[in-house]
Amino acid sequence: MSLALVAPLPHVPCQDFRNAMAGLAAAVNIITSDGPHGRVGFTATAVCSVTDDPPTLLVCLNRSASVHSVLTANAELCVNTLAGDQQGLSNLFGGKTPMAERFAAGHWRPGQNGAPLLEGAAAGFECRISRTVDVGTHDVLFCEVLALKRDDDASALIYFDRNYYGLSTYPTPL
Numbered sequence: 069m070s071l072a073l074v075a076p077l078p079h080v081p082c083q084d085f086r087n088a089m090a091g092l093a094a095a096v097n098i099i100t101s102d103g104p105h106g107r108v109g110f111t112a113t114a115v116c117s118v119t120d121d122p123p124t125l126l127v128c129l130n131r132s133a134s135v136h137s138v139l140t141a142n143a144e145l146c147v148n149t150l151a152g153d154q155q156g157l158s159n160l161f162g163g164k165t166p167m168a169e170r171f172a173a174g175h176w177r178p179g180q181n182g183a184p185l186l187e188g189a190a191a192g193f194e195c196r197i198s199r200t201v202d203v204g205t206h207d208v209l210f211c212e213v214l215a216l217k218r219d220d221d222a223s224a225l226i227y228f229d230r231n232y233y234g235l236s237t238y239p240t241p242l
């Protein structure tokens with residue numbers, strides 16, 4: 069039996085990838101969890117819908133983040149999608165700030181699964197982690213949505229080109 073030598077596929081440098089990704093406008097979310105292992109929250113743009121049956125979101129979480137062990141051990145979380153005036157919370161939950169300081173800002177109440185729900189958010193998805201897949205530096209958390217709330221009148225917070233933009237509910241169609 070002969071073995072063909074296959075050259076490994078090259079991949080683009082991380083910085084080129086990040087620069088390109090900066091051009092993808094994204095909603096901003098604060099992922100929260102509270103349970104036997106503690107209370108945590110972090111900012112995430114790497115969130116998207118997977119399937120509506122069962123309703124499932126995915127959240128990509130860097131395994132080096134301080135929240136990683138608590139969030140995955142609790143296995144319950146809430147995806148709080150920020151409204152246009154909540155940019156300050158995004159920066160606060162975006163790294164390095166002690167956890168108590170993060171939750172001192174904003175108004176939070178426990179959801180059905182105990183994870184903090186943010187008042188004034190555009191949406192809140194209460195979830196249970198149903199599956200985890202590790203890819204590179206991140207864990208992809210598949211999150212089954214068990215309850216949700218939505219504010220039909222909320223504006224949206226958009227992260228684009230490393231800046232925040234508020235988007236009203238009824239922008240002029242292009």
Ligand SMILES: NC(=O)c1ccc[n+]([C@@H]2O[C@H](COP(=O)([O-])OP(=O)(O)OC[C@H]3O[C@@H](n4cnc5c(N)ncnc54)[C@H](O)[C@@H]3O)[C@@H](O)[C@H]2O)c1
Nearest residue numbers: 085086087089090092112113114128129130162205206230
């Ligand atoms: N998916 C992520 O983990 C993610 C997403 C956005 C921002 N961040 C972090 O927030 C900080 C500020 O980010 P920024 O957008 O101002 O500038 P940046 O140059 O660090 O990132 C630009 C874009 O690249 C992507 N990205 C950044 N870090 C990534 C990572 N480790 N894995 C996969 N994709 C990544 C995101 O889409 C981000 O908006 C950085 O520390 C960054 O790592 C992480």
Ligand SMILES: Cc1cc2c(cc1C)N(C[C@H](O)[C@H](O)[C@H](O)COP(=O)(O)O)c1[nH]c(=O)[nH]c(=O)c1N2
Nearest residue numbers: 110111112113114128129130133134161162163164
């Ligand atoms: C706008 C924006 C968007 C994201 C982030 C940051 C910011 C500012 N961060 C980084 C993440 O919020 C940060 O690493 C955590 O708060 C953990 O930091 P500590 O390890 O607790 O300091 C982030 N991290 C992650 O694992 N997945 C993601 O999708 C995102 N998205």
